[in-house]
Amino acid sequence: MIAIIIGMAVVTMIPRFLPAFVVDKWVYPKWVSRWLNAIPYAALGALIFPWITGVIEGKPYIGVIGGLVAAVLAFFKINTIIVVLGAIITVFIFNTVL
Amino acid sequence: MGLQTNTVHSVDQNTSAMYFVHRGAFAALPIVFGYLPIGITYGVLAKQAGLSLTEITLMSVFVFAGAAQFVAVSMMNAGALFVEIVLATFVLNLRHFVMSFSIMNRLRSASLKWKIPISLGLTDETFSVASLYPKEGQKKGGMWFYASMILVSYFAWILGSLAGGLLGEVIPDALSQSMGIALYAMFIALLIPSVRNEWRIGLIAVLSMMLNYIAYKITGNQGWSIVLATILAGASGIWLLPQEEVEE
Structure with a gap:
């Protein structure tokens, strides 16, 4: 068991810290920098969809509704914690009622 | 520095x-x-x-x-x-x-x-x-x-x-x-303000969602699909992101 944990830790840590050295050693052109700066937005997209549909098993629309509520709240510049709580309450209500 | x-x-x-x-x-x-x-x-x-x-x-x-x-x-x-x-x-x-x-x-x-x-x-x-x-x-x-x-x-x-x-x-x-839903709501809350400032960022994110969906359908592997979608949709930023956004 400990061996599995160590193995998992090693293969998780290497991809995480390797770039710290790479950016120090490698001078890359402007367009690579632009690519890297777009990564957070692309990553956020890929982290949200389609996985959000699986929040409540068998009811994909509930996750989507929760996400839409979060999007509307965030659009009106509501504090992130309230956005998160609002989405949780929305999913809770819809999951209990529907 | x-x-x-x-x-x-x-x-x-x-x-x-x-x-x-x-x-x-x-x-x-x-x-x-x-x-x-x-x-x-x-x-x-x-x-x-x-x-x-x-x-x-x-x-x-x-x-x-x-x-x-x-x-x-x-x-x-x-x-x-x-x-x-x-x-x-x-x-x-x-x-x-x-x-x-x-x-x-x-x-x-x-x-x-x-x-x-x-x-x-x-x-x-x-x-x-x-x-x-x-x-x-x-x-x-x-x-x-x-x-x-x-x-x-x-x-x-x-x-x-x-x-x-x-x-x-x-x-x-x-x-x-x-x-x-908490972490998804947080991801959305982080994304939306940037989209408000620059609609092209929304385009990158939506493109990534679609690529991710397709890649997951094809590979059936969450790890690979997220990596592929992030890299490919991120590449659209080379053309979509304005220069000044990059320089800070």
Whole structure:
């Protein structure tokens, strides 16, 4: 068991810290920098969809509704914690009622 | 640049460090909301899979990757081999290489003394928060923001795992299920303000969602599909992102 944990830790840590050295050693052109700066937005997209549909098993629309509520709240510049709580309450209500 | 600020103005440095520690801890709160229930669920599942409390906690301490830990525990339940579990973990966490590359590029003027611990603490969530606070990286003492945000998230994850292994399902099922939306809501809350400022960012994100959906349908593997979608949709930024957005 400990061996599995160590193995998992090693293969998780290497991809995480390797770039710290790479950016120090490698001078890359402007367009690579632009690519890297777009990564957070692309990553956020890929982290949200389609996985959000699986929040409540068998009811994909509930996750989507929760996400839409979060999007509307965030659009009106509501504090992130309230956005998160609002989405949780929305999913809770819809999951209990529907 | 980072070195000069460390040697000069040491008093100033301390006060601004405290300021950034507070701000970082506050920025981590939405992550804590997400990590506690997920950590508890992980702890419960890991216990059912036969892991001891020490093993449950150690995995969270050394791996600190929610999705991979869930997959590993369910694979152990199914009697998977060491190599299979480690390989699955590698593929699933490969996305952190891309994410780390992006954040390290932003923090390139910082010293390795900061960059290495920050890179080791990168998860989907800490990466997202760190990326959407790019200005801190340029400020004096701003590294404390990232350090504190990551540490608070890290402890929430470990504490959640421990609680799950120790106490079982302490959060009622209906509430715990609903809390599954927390991290997605946080991702959305991080994304929307940027989209408001620059609609092209929304285009990149939606493109990534579609690519991710297609890639998952084809590969059936969450790790690969996220990596592919992030890299490919990110590449659209070469043309879509205006230059001034990049230079800060």
